[in-house]
Amino acid sequence: MGPAESSPVNLLRIYFERSINQHEKWGFETGCMAGNFAAEISNSEEGLRAFIIQDFDFWNAAIAAILAEAQEKGEIPTTHNPKELASYILNSYHGAMLRGKLPGDRTPYDQFLNFTFGCLLKRVKTSSTPRSGSKNKR
Secondary structure (H helix, E strand, C coil): CCCCCCCHHHHHHHHHHHHHHHHHHCCCCCCCHHHHHHHHCCCCCHHHHHHHHHHHHHHHHHHHHHHHHHHHCCCCCCCCCHHHHHHHHHHHHHHHHHHHHCCCCCHHHHHHHHHHHHHHCCCCCCCCCCCCCCCCCC
């Protein structure tokens, strides 16, 4: 997804931006295969439902791992459980995909990006400059 030295939150944003760009190339008509199946078969075909649940669980775990890493690095607050936060983000993104199909534009996607990365995953402010006098001079 990006350089190894990139922050976990930046890498997550890059992932979503690339996905959104792909949906834009497709004219916001297709969405996500798993999401489309989930919307259509919620009460039918148990085997397919189990497969889709497994797919969502995979993505949720991947996002949760990124969020946990971002918390460990002090990028984002530790006030939220990474698994629950990941679930919220994944659900929000799929909602944006569904909504984006209606007008056929980026508006729901941009709202997702702005809120998710501008508010929910807003970086914790840290001081990157060393304190003066922190090293002893001889």
